[in-house]
Every structure is written in C-alpha cells, then in structure tokens.
Amino acid sequence: MNPAQLQPTATHAFGENGHVIEELPHPTQNGASDVPTEVLKVSSRSRPSAVAGAIAGVIRESGVAEVQSIGAGATNQAIKAVAIARSYLFEEGIDIVCVPSFIDVSIEEEERTAIRMLIERRTPATD
Numbered sequence: 001m002n003p004a005q006l007q008p009t010a011t012h013a014f015g016e017n018g019h020v021i022e023e024l025p026h027p028t029q030n031g032a033s034d035v036p037t038e039v040l041k042v043s044s045r046s047r048p049s050a051v052a053g054a055i056a057g058v059i060r061e062s063g064v065a066e067v068q069s070i071g072a073g074a075t076n077q078a079i080k081a082v083a084i085a086r087s088y089l090f091e092e093g094i095d096i097v098c099v100p101s102f103i104d105v106s107i108e109e110e111e112r113t114a115i116r117m118l119i120e121r122r123t124p125a126t127d
Contacts, residue, residue: 038058038062038064038065038066039066039067039068040054040055040058040065040066040067040068041067041068041069042067042068042069042074042075042077042078042081043069043073043074043077044071044073044074044076044077045077046074046077046078046081047077048077048080048081048084049081049084051067051077051078051081051085052080052081052082052083052084052085052088053085053088055067055081055082055085055119056085056088056089059085059089059094059096059119059120059121060089060092060094063120063121064118064119064120064121065118065119066116066117066118066119067081067082067116067117067119068103068105068114068115068116068117069114069115069117070105070107070112070113070114070115075115078115078117079117082096082098082117082119085119094121095121095122095124096119096120096121096122097119097120097121097122098117098118098119099117099118099119099120100115100116100117100118101115101116101118102114102115102116103115103116
C-alpha cells in the first residue's frame, strides 16, 4: 500500500520496510470529536520517508494529521518524517506546523505515555 493512499478512518503502524503493518479502527479519546481522522503510529524501525509520504498525503487530503510514537527511537523517526513531509509539501506551496504533546495510550491493557504530534497546514502570516 502506498502511504499517500491511506484511508483517513484507521490507525496505521509502519514496519521496518515502511509498509503498513497494522490497520486498526481509529481510537476515540473520551468521545472527543476534535481528534483528527488519521493517526500514524511510528516505531523506531519505521522508514521516515514512508511515514513522510503518508503525512503529506493526509495533509493534502484533510489538512490535519496525527503522529504518535513511544520511545526515543520512534520519536526520532517521527520528527525526521515531519521534516521530510514539510519538504515534500513545500514544493507544492503548502507549509505545515507540528504541535507536540503527551498522550496516554493503552497497549495490551498497559498504560503508556506517547508523544502526539498534531500536524496542520500553516496559515501564512499577514502583516
């Protein structure tokens, strides 16, 4: 599956070769409706260029993407992916901004703290 063609109704986890290895229903956070429709989960073995392609595709389609990572290695790959996605989109006249935060996630009934990066189209500043 081409990361740029991901459907915005699922959570995707990227494997070592950059291919989607997991597709899950989108999680809800206490029923909040402001959660973006696309969540990209990044591991330490994810290829940043593949994740960047997915981010760019989601931004083109909906203007908002969410990237989640747990651990230093995964967060490093996620940050690189955001930087690469920015360069992909910049060529098309689109700029993005990344807002990081912490989020609690449940993995196999164990609570973990993840980094959540909300990525949005950047509105040009007006003077």
